[in-house]
Amino acid sequence: MCCRDCPPPGPGPIEDIRDDCTPDCTSGPQPAGGSLLAGTVSTTAHAEDGFRFWGYYQWTSGQWAFSQKGADVVVPADGAVEGWRFAVGGAKPRVPRAAGDFTAICGATPAESGKKRVALVIDPGTAADSTGGVAPPPATGTCVVTDVKATGAKVLAAAEQVRIEGGLTCAIAGFPAKGCGDQVKNITVPATDAPVQLEIGAAVGAASTPTPTTTPAAGPTAETDDGGTPWTGIIIAAIVVLVLAGAGLTLSRRRSAGQ
Numbered sequence: 273m274c275c276r277d278c279p280p281p282g283p284g285p286i287e288d289i290r291d292d293c294t295p296d297c298t299s300g301p302q303p304a305g306g307s308l309l310a311g312t313v314s315t316t317a318h319a320e321d322g323f324r325f326w327g328y329y330q331w332t333s334g335q336w337a338f339s340q341k342g343a344d345v346v347v348p349a350d351g352a353v354e355g356w357r358f359a360v361g362g363a364k365p366r367v368p369r370a371a372g373d374f375t376a377i378c379g380a381t382p383a384e385s386g387k388k389r390v391a392l393v394i395d396p397g398t399a400a401d402s403t404g405g406v407a408p409p410p411a412t413g414t415c416v417v418t419d420v421k422a423t424g425a426k427v428l429a430a431a432e433q434v435r436i437e438g439g440l441t442c443a444i445a446g447f448p449a450k451g452c453g454d455q456v457k458n459i460t461v462p463a464t465d466a467p468v469q470l471e472i473g474a475a476v477g478a479a480s481t482p483t484p485t486t487t488p489a490a491g492p493t494a495e496t497d498d499g500g501t502p503w504t505g506i507i508i509a510a511i512v513v514l515v516l517a518g519a520g521l522t523l524s525r526r527r528s529a530g531q
Contacts (some may be wrong), residue, residue, distance in 0.1 A: 319322035322362035322459040323403065324451065326441045328424065329355035329365070329373025331393075343441065350388035353377070354424050354443060356409065358397040360459050368395040368412055369468045378415035381475040388420045390427050393470065396447050403451055413470035417477035431476050481483040 292353070317491060328339040331353035348354055352455060353372035376392035392415070396408035414431045428434055428444065435443035435452075442452035451457070 275523070279348075308344065315319055319453065319460060320362040321358050321457050321462070322360055322461070323453055324360045324403065324456050325358070327357045327359065327361060327365050327367075327451040328441070329357065329367055331355060331391075334371075336367035336372065342439075343428060346356075346424040347421060348388075348390050348427060350383075350390075351378075352388075353391040353393065354402075354427055355393040355395070356428065356441075358444070359401045360456050362461055364460055364461065365366060366401075366461070366465065367412070368393050368399070369465045370395065370413070370470045373413075377413040377470070377472055378475070381415045381417060381452065381478050384417060384418065384479060387477075390416045390418065390422075391404075392427060392431050394428075394432065394438075395442055395468070396444070398465070401474075402448060403454070406448070409445065410471050413472045415475040415478070417479075418473060429500045449460050464485055470471045 286505065291447040328343050328346075329336045330339055330348070336355055343354075351374060353374050355372060357366055357368045357369040372393055374391045377393075378389045381389055383389060385421065393411070393413055399405045399407050402408055416427045416430050418427060418430055422430070425434075425441075428441075432445040434441060435446075437452045440453050441517075443449070445458075
């Protein structure tokens with residue numbers, strides 16, 4: 273068998289998959305051999321055995337390409353677009369269903385010295401791809417500002433919680449709740465996947481630019497001279513108020529007596 277423990281393509285370390293392995297561990301062209309346009313997975317629907325897993329992709333020359341290396345090895349450059357897609361796949365990968373538009377995802381996030389911006393597309397796929405037909409969360413786009421040496425795995429972990437088992441990326445942001453690269457018999461791969469609109473979230477790791485809103489904190493309960501409210505001033509003010517009140521009361525009584 274050409275693949276150790278027959279891991280699914282993409283989520284595992286590159287050393288687990290030989291260059292000539294297909295998902296069913298038979299010899300042949302690796303699924304990463306071709307680039308696919310967003311939303312295009314195959315020319316005809318066909319039945320085969322496959323896996324349910326998170327695939328790892330890069331946006332290159334206007335199209336998604338199945339990663340030739342694992343996310344723990346790839347170091348995306350500044351301005352790169354990384355993609356993850358959960359799906360039931362076989363000999364041909366199921367790419368993210370949205371285009372890798374760096375401007376749409378990171379255009380509003382300023383560049384920072386000593387860091388890089390990587391646009392991250394996460395597509396949890398369809399209910400048909402999930403175990404038991406569970407409705408997946410929406411596809412998202414996030415701009416990740418991180419260290420220039422950060423790997424694809426670190427970029428993903430900066431944006432979402434990741435469950436990893438045996439070196440495989442099993443779940444992203446809690447989806448799926450269980451399972452990891454499960455083998456699926458007699459899958460039917462659709463000819464195409466309808467494109468989806470990404471939900472663009474707030475940038476991760478970016479410097480805080482909005483003017484902060486200051487909320488007064490509770491001050492010390494004893495008299496202080498370090499910024500807390502001075503009790504001496506409060507006491508003097510209270511005495512003045514009492515004196516004025518007393519003077520007013522005396523004047524009022526005198527007027528009443530005079531009448």
